[in-house]
Amino acid sequence: MTGLSKEILIPQPEISRRVQELADQISRDCAGEEILAIGVLKGAFVFMSDLVRAMAVPCQTDFIRAVSYGAGSESSGNVVITKDVELPVEGRNILIVEDIVDTGLTLQSIVDHIKRRNPKSIRVCAFLDKRKRRKVPFEADYVGFSMDDGFVVGYGLDFNEQYRFLPDVYVIRTDVD
Ligand code: PRP
Numbered sequence: 001m002t003g004l005s006k007e008i009l010i011p012q013p014e015i016s017r018r019v020q021e022l023a024d025q026i027s028r029d030c031a032g033e034e035i036l037a038i039g040v041l042k043g044a045f046v047f048m049s050d051l052v053r054a055m056a057v058p059c060q061t062d063f064i065r066a067v068s069y070g071a072g073s074e075s076s077g078n079v080v081i082t083k084d085v086e087l088p089v090e091g092r093n094i095l096i097v098e099d100i101v102d103t104g105l106t107l108q109s110i111v112d113h114i115k116r117r118n119p120k121s122i123r124v125c126a127f128l129d130k131r132k133r134r135k136v137p138f139e140a141d142y143v144g145f146s147m148d149d150g151f152v153v154g155y156g157l158d159f160n161e162q163y164r165f166l167p168d169v170y171v172i173r174t175d176v177d
Contacts, residue, residue: 006153006163006170010145015155015169018144019047022125023054025142026095029123033093035059038085040066040110042164043099046156047127047144051097059095062087064113066106077135079109089117099156100128104138111138128152128169 037059039048045063052059065083094114101107107124114122125142132148153159154166163170 003175005173009171010169012167019050020054027056030057035095036092037061037095039063040098043156044097048097077105089119091120094119094122096124098126101126102130102133103135108136108138
C-alpha cells in the first residue's frame with residue numbers, strides 16, 4: 001500500500017520571525033517609497049497578508065495569477081496570465097510576492113509581463129526557494145527559506161488544493177507499506 005503523510009518542516013513561530021525579518025529588510029530598502037505589492041495567486045495569499053502587515057512602509061496591494069500548462073506538477077514553460085494586475089504599474093515601485101520559486105518559469109514570465117508596463121522598480125520576495133530546480137536563472141531579491149527538493153504544503157501552498165490553510169509548512173512524504 002502507498003499512502004501520504006506530512007511532517008512539519010517550518011513551524012509557525014519560525015515563519016513569523018522570518019517574515020518579520022523580511023518585512024524589516026524591505027522596509028529599510030524601500031524607505032521613503034510607496035510600494036505596490038503584487039501577490040501571485042493563489043499560493044502567496046497567506047504570505048502576502050502577513051508580509052504587508054509587518055512592513056513599515058505604505059503599500060497598495062493587488063494580485064496576479066499565472067497558470068503553467070503542461071503535464072504533472074512541474075511548470076512547462078508555457079505560462080499564461082489568467083488574472084492580471086488591475087492597478088496602474090507604470091512609474092511605480094513594484095514588490096512581487098510569491099510563495100515558492102521552483103523552476104523559475106512562473107516568476108520570469110510575471111517579471112517580464114510587469115516590466116512591459118514600465119514600472120519604476122521591481123523587487124521580488126519569495127517565501128520559499130528551491131534553487132536546485134531552476135530551469136531558468138531567476139533570483140528573487142528576498143527569500144524567506146531556501147530548501148532542497150521535497151513537496152511542501154501549508155502557509156498557502158497546496159496539494160490538489162488541500163492544506164493551504166495550515167499555519168505551518170509541512171513536507172509531504174509517500175509512505176510505502
Ligand atoms: C506554484 C507556485 C508558483 C509556481 C512556482 O503555483 O505558487 O507560482 O508554482 O513554480 P515555477 O517556479 O516552477 O514556475 P501553482 O501553479 O501550483 O499555483 P497556485 O499558486 O495556485 O498553487
